[in-house]
Amino acid sequence: MLFAEVARVSREVAGTASRSRKTELLADFFRDVGPQDAPIAIAYLAGRLPQGRLGVGWAALRDRAAPAPVESLTVAEVDAALTAVAAVSGQGAQAGRRGLLQDLLGAATATEQEYLIGLITGEVRQGALDAAAAEGLAAATGASPADVRRAVMLAGALEPVAQALLARGPVALAGFRLAVGRPLLPMLAASAKSLPEAVSKAGGLCAVEEKLDGIRVQAHRDGDDVRLFTRTLDDVTDRLPEIVATVRGLLGRRFVLDGEVLAFGADGRPRPFQETAGRVGSRVDVAAAARAMPVRAVFFDVLYADDRDLLDLPYAERHAALDALVPEQARVRRAVVADPADPAALRAAEDFMAATLERGHEGVVVKADDGPYAAGRRGASWVKVKPVHTLDLVVLAAEWGHGRRTGKLSNLHLGARGEDGSLVMLGKTFKGLTDAVLSWQTERLLDLAVHDDGHVVTVRPELVVEIAYDGIQTSPRYPAGLTLRFARVVRYRPDKGPAEADTVAAVRAAHAPPS
Numbered sequence: 001m002l003f004a005e006v007a008r009v010s011r012e013v014a015g016t017a018s019r020s021r022k023t024e025l026l027a028d029f030f031r032d033v034g035p036q037d038a039p040i041a042i043a044y045l046a047g048r049l050p051q052g053r054l055g056v057g058w059a060a061l062r063d064r065a066a067p068a069p070v071e072s073l074t075v076a077e078v079d080a081a082l083t084a085v086a087a088v089s090g091q092g093a094q095a096g097r098r099g100l101l102q103d104l105l106g107a108a109t110a111t112e113q114e115y116l117i118g119l120i121t122g123e124v125r126q127g128a129l130d131a132a133a134a135e136g137l138a139a140a141t142g143a144s145p146a147d148v149r150r151a152v153m154l155a156g157a158l159e160p161v162a163q164a165l166l167a168r169g170p171v172a173l174a175g176f177r178l179a180v181g182r183p184l185l186p187m188l189a190a191s192a193k194s195l196p197e198a199v200s201k202a203g204g205l206c207a208v209e210e211k212l213d214g215i216r217v218q219a220h221r222d223g224d225d226v227r228l229f230t231r232t233l234d235d236v237t238d239r240l241p242e243i244v245a246t247v248r249g250l251l252g253r254r255f256v257l258d259g260e261v262l263a264f265g266a267d268g269r270p271r272p273f274q275e276t277a278g279r280v281g282s283r284v285d286v287a288a289a290a291r292a293m294p295v296r297a298v299f300f301d302v303l304y305a306d307d308r309d310l311l312d313l314p315y316a317e318r319h320a321a322l323d324a325l326v327p328e329q330a331r332v333r334r335a336v337v338a339d340p341a342d343p344a345a346l347r348a349a350e351d352f353m354a355a356t357l358e359r360g361h362e363g364v365v366v367k368a369d370d371g372p373y374a375a376g377r378r379g380a381s382w383v384k385v386k387p388v389h390t391l392d393l394v395v396l397a398a399e400w401g402h403g404r405r406t407g408k409l410s411n412l413h414l415g416a417r418g419e420d421g422s423l424v425m426l427g428k429t430f431k432g433l434t435d436a437v438l439s440w441q442t443e444r445l446l447d448l449a450v451h452d453d454g455h456v457v458t459v460r461p462e463l464v465v466e467i468a469y470d471g472i473q474t475s476p477r478y479p480a481g482l483t484l485r486f487a488r489v490v491r492y493r494p495d496k497g498p499a500e501a502d503t504v505a506a507v508r509a510a511h512a513p514p515s
Contacts, residue, residue: 003078003108004071005029006044006113014044014404018020019132026136027127035167039159046129046400049119051086060098061117062454065106073107077189078116080247082118091275112302117401132157139163143170151176153185153375155309156233169284179307180222180254183229185375187258187301189365189382195350198366199340203371207319208349210356211363212298213273213471214262215280219297220248222254239286243297252305252325258308259299259332268359273485300332303373315381316369337366353385361501362386362471388468391416391484391502392493394423396457398445401438402428409442409457414467414487416480417503423461424480424504432468434487441492461498466490472507 009029013022026045033041043050083102088096101120105113134152138145143165151161156174164172178184190199199206216231217240226244228237237244243261263271263279269274275293282289302322303310310318322331335352338347353364363386371381393414401410411430415423433441441463448459468490475483482504 001032001041001075001455002071003073003115004031004112006041006075007112010045010115011404013129013132022129022132023135023139025404026133027139030137030140030162030166035163038166039080040075042159042162044075044078044119045133047119047122049082051082054082054085054097054120055088055093056085056097056101056120060101061105061120061450063272064113064117065102067105067110067113068107071109071213073112074173076105078104082120086144114403114406118242119354122400127398133158133162137165141169143356147173149374154178156185157185178256178304178311180256180304181220181225181227183218183220183227183233183235184256184303185233186218186231186371187382188373189384190380192366192383192385193388194348195353195366195385198385199337199346199349199357199362201380202337202340202366202368203380204340204368205316205336206439207315207334207336207342207367207369208352209332209365209367210359210361211301211365211386212260212262212304212332213270213362214260214276214295214298215276217243217259217261217297217497218300218303219257219259220242221252221256222249224248236280239280240295241283241286242290242294246297246330250325250327254304254307255325257299257303257326258301258303259297261295261297263293263295272473273471297330298332299326299330301373302326311373313372314370315344315367315372315391317425318373345425356389386470389470390466390490390515391426391507392464392467392468392500393443393495394461394498394501395441395459395465396423396425396461397458398441399456400430400454405430405438407442409445410437412441412465412489413456414465414484414503415461415513416507417501417504418480419500419505425478425496426476426480426504426507427478427483427487429467429484429487429489431486432490437489437492460489463494464496464501466493481509482507 006009009025012025019046040050062400068415081100085097085100105116114211134148135145138148151173152158155161175179218229220227226247228240228243230236240261261280263276265271275331276295279293279295299322302325305321305325310321334347337349339345349514350389356364356413366383368381393416395412396415397413398409399411401408411428413425413428415425418424445457445459448462449457450460451458467487469484470486472482474481
């Protein structure tokens with residue numbers, strides 16, 4: 001398949017808000033793509049590179065080769081070229097990668113170049129595409145959408161399911177089963193603005209559980225063999241010896257558990273997410289890292305036990321199986337809401353949420369008692385509630401976009417007021433921007449521009465924007481030593497001037513643990 005066809009479908013899918021139209025476009029695409037090209041094409045459509053990070057910066061892409069006059073690149077050729085880029089290492093690696101990338105860009109048309117650069121820089125992000133792609137794959141092959149979704153959950157990704165379906169048809173789906181030792185996609189939670197809204201979505205008897213700000217971990221045990229996998233299905237077994245010991249200490253011999261791994265301070269409060277992530281990500285001297293910062297597992301679901309696949313059982317039955325397998329100190333705290341219409345029951349749930357926040361956790365998850373484990377989907381069975389943090393920050397600069405944001409100023413550089421009145425950069429974001437806001441901010445920021453190096457446009461610091469974020473973490477990349485987690489634009493604040501923006505000191509104070 002030509003790479004240009006993937007770029008075309010990506011633009012069309014991104015350009016429609018209609019779920020049914022996305023599915024139709026993707027179904028047509030799957031009817032044309034071959035089984036060998038399908039896994040790579042799906043990754044590109046979703047904005048993923050199968051090779052992961054390529055280790056290239058903007059400088060390697062800025063002075064691109066002249067575009068090719070006609071479309072000739074195939075999906076397989078692009079994949080091979082990017083694999084070669086990722087494999088370059090050692091002295092002179094940057095120059096080597098740059099040369100290979102320029103060769104690839106020189107074989108691409110202007111439109112293909114924009115799409116390639118968007119893929120490499122991470123600006124082609126269509127995280128919701130996998131759900132529509134599963135529907136499109138079902139339509140293209142005559143398979144049941146529910147069976148496709150289940151196979152994707154069990155395989156851990158859409159790509160192998162697409163390859164099998166396109167090669168063998170719906171009969172191939174029977175080959176995807178839950179296997180102890182092979183990770184599956186985790187179930188995700190939808191969001192609600194308040195606890196009453198979340199309880200209402202659950203639609204009946206439900207439980208309210210702590211939402212822990214740790215690393216999602218799936219624990220597989222088969223006799224003495226224990227494997228640990230992250231939310232992204234990375235194997236982290238060798239990095240977490242204390243969690244392996246915990247799992248081996250449980251009474252069962254063959255099971256799959258879902259939970260979180262956290263580091264806790266001496267006061268029993270969870271340490272910042274960044275510290276837990278750093279510990280789980282550490283591959284060097286794991287024993288020393290475990291002594292310096294031990295982590296603990298807290299489990300909230302069981303997917304397989306007693307030689308049974310429990311995925312389709314109601315949450316209440318799975319939790320009963322969890323109670324029988326995992327001791328209380330290793331299970332998530334929860335409160336049951338027996339009657340959502342009872343004001344006293346709702347007040348008790350709100351008290352539980354308040355106590356959860358006081359213990360340093362980030363919120364709660366409301367779980368319907370009758371909900372199955374539907375991995376990879378954000379349905380009403382699990383609904384999370386987190387306090388929304390917002391800051392009023394000043395736009396210091398913006399970066400030119402790529403792909404469908406070509407010609408628009410996209411990634412915003414955000415600053416807070418320092419103690420001396422200067423503006424101190426806290427991070428960047430390109431999330432939460434509608435097409436209308438992108439157009440408006442591009443025009444407005446160009447009016448305020450003081451310098452443009454072809455990548456970053458520095459502006460007079462006059463615009464204040466309200467930013468939502470999930471937390472603060474330390475970062476040596478920024479002058480205040482802080483940055484925002486999961487920042488996204490809520491709205492611009494024309495009613496506020498830079499002097500009314502939030503201060504770095506206020507940000508630090510708001511996120512310091514209570515004494």
